[in-house]
Amino acid sequence: MSGDQETVTNVQSETLPWPERFRELARQTGDDRLKAFYEAGCVAPDTPMKDVPFVAVDFETTGLDPDKHSIVSIGLVPFTLDRIKLGGSRHWLVKPQLPLHQTSITIHGITHTDIDKAPDLDEVLDEFLTSLAGRIPVVHYRNIERPFLNVALRWRIGEEIRFPVIDTMAIEAHLHPNRRLNWWQKLRGKQPVSIRLADSRLRYGLPHYPPHNALVDALASAELLIAQVQHHFSPETPIGDLWL
């Protein structure tokens, strides 16, 4: 019964602009932490990018499927187009509910020993949501962070979370619409444009950072967004044009 009702109100709020939707969700949620997150509000869609407080977020996970794999670490860096403040950056290891795969260990270098000492996501959720509150999250490839977070939250508090994101990979995809090569280009040995984080950064003269650490990846996407705006948009671009 209550489940049905929730679905109904969600459908209604899906159509609202983000600021109103946050107010609506703050009313509906049964979790104090989510309530505080929504109450911190969301900037209006016509806010120029230069005035938006952002937070770059990256998860390292045990795999790519949110239903089969879990979050093992979270990194975040608050920033504006003007400045990234390393002093505000955070990094947490969390204990995955599903076993660590050997292959993923080799990718992010987090081992069983590290994880054994790590807290459950539930324990860092408060701090995590506080860091996100009032800011627009920035990720590189949006189909990781939101889905993983939703599965994790559904499992722990029976609710999902809603927020707009800026996806630096989607922006690169938009800038390079014809990156798939036709047979002629392939024959001539042409390389397709890569929109992966490290390759995208190269196009803006950003330095190489070693990949697969959640905090460094978050910092890398923050820098990438700033570079993208300077090269292809304007600080006056309304956030509503870019968030997804």
Place this chain on the structure above:
Amino acid sequence: MQAELIEIRNHLAQHSPFAEMPEENLDRVVSGIEVAYFRAGTEILRLGERNNYLHYVRSGAVEIYRRSGELYNRLGEGEIFGHFGLLMNRTVRFPAKAIEDSLIYLIPNEIFQFLWENDDNFTDFVETEDHSRLRSALSRREKSNQPMTARVTRLISRAPVTAPNTVRLQEAARIMTEHGVSALLLMDESGDQPSLSGIITDRDLRTRALSEALPSETPVSDIMTDELITTRSDAFIFEAMLAMLHNNVHHLPVMEGNRIRGVIALSDIVKHESQSSLYLVSNIYHQKDVKGLKRLSQEVPNTFVRMVREDANSHMIGSAMAGIGRSFSQRLLELGEEKLGPPPVPYCFMALGSMARDEQLVVTDQDNAMVLDDSFDPAEHDEYFLALAKFVSDGLAECGYTYCTGDIMATNQKWRQPLKVWKEYFADWIDNPKAEALLNSNIFFDLDGIFGQTEYTEELKTFIAERASNSQRFLAMLARNALNRTPPLGFFRTFVMEESGKQAKTFNLKRRGTAPVSDLIRVHALACGSRAQNTFNRLKAIGQTKLMPEDGVDNLRDAFEFIAIVRIRHQALAIEAGREPDNNVRPEDLSPFERSHLKDAFQVVSQAQKFLKFRYHAQVGRNVG
């Protein structure tokens, strides 16, 4: 500090003054960092504005200007700016602009002040001006492998200074003095667009005008250099350095297409890289006598070792060492002419063998010759040229370039002849090839003019390229000789069997390694009419023809590079251990990695020799039959 920010911390820790900083201070710096990004062309600091940060270049490049707008400094990765303002009431004194897309780490003033009060090394660093800073920057650059990767544009400090090529000497000198430049670019303004037509340098004014007592109203075009050596704006500093070494010029105009970006001088590179081979070269030209040159020559092994440590490839090292050898020869010729007076007829001093191929290493003897003007009269002129040849040859020997055991030196009358005689020599070698004679004259087919009328040598190169490619008999004979020395394939088999304690054998990495490759590549290069001398350049020329299968060319290039670099490392190790460097390698000198790759490389050489045999012998059979 979040432990995950170690990447940022490590970057700072590679650069002064952070490199010398206690850990806790460095952590404090990292935690306080704010990151900002500046697109190429945007201003970072504006004169008179407030600035609250020490700026650190994480990536990109930044120019710093004086109040007058004049360029003051150009900074790259790991360098700091903005500190003068922080020391002086936080107002920008030197404006800064990003010249490449740049990522800047900003260190807040509170942290700067803390470091300034508590860290003496930091205080010294930010308060010390230019000079010593440059030195610390240079030692840093040496560590971070800069000369191999930095571009020439880094060295351009101002817009090019130009004048019409119609100006008089006095006017040219005045313009150079006024702008404080040591080279003036001269423009041909007769067409629609002014185009670069020549260059004149301080040195030209001294040697070509003043010492000849030319009147000051002489047109500058009378003495300017009009066959210009230039470099592209995307060239590496290293390439520019090689171009200077090779052509014995001290200034290179930097071109972007048809546009002149600026001029770089030898002294700019020397400043950039005071430990490099160029530093040595510029000093060579300042020596007043053989004694001075001899003293300097003791630096050559160190330069060699340094380049090996900097991971230069064999082409870079070979060219730099050849450039150094050339410079010694050139300076000795200058000193010889000072002593003996000007030459009675024009001549060209020619390098042969590895120096001509740009493949010289530290263990080397001298191979040289003289091409004299066709008006040469032995009775009248030869006394002079013998004396000059002897002066140079003895001088080279003093400097460590031992006498050629085969007597291939300009002191030998046979190799001190007019151009027409040289053409007869080559015509005879090519038209009437005899295996024995060719074995000894092989070395003459690697030739390069290094002093005087270098066009004589160019003429010979053309003569050889045209004639050799048409003589199948000559190529067959040369090919046969190139097969005399084979790679030591068996060495690796015996090596395995000999581990029981018998004295291990050695093999010679030059005779059975690099030499067979350069020999066989010479044959193909002559066959395809190439004028190239360097083995890599010859391979490039061969690759452009259908003479060899394409992957054959690539494999041979890789094999040659690998054998050459093992040989180079072997010599560098010996120098570092205080031993005489040589070419003899024992199995235990090689790492398992080197052993297995050498084996592959020798297989490639062996295959290439089989191909050579088939390619040229088959042709000969048909011709003779």
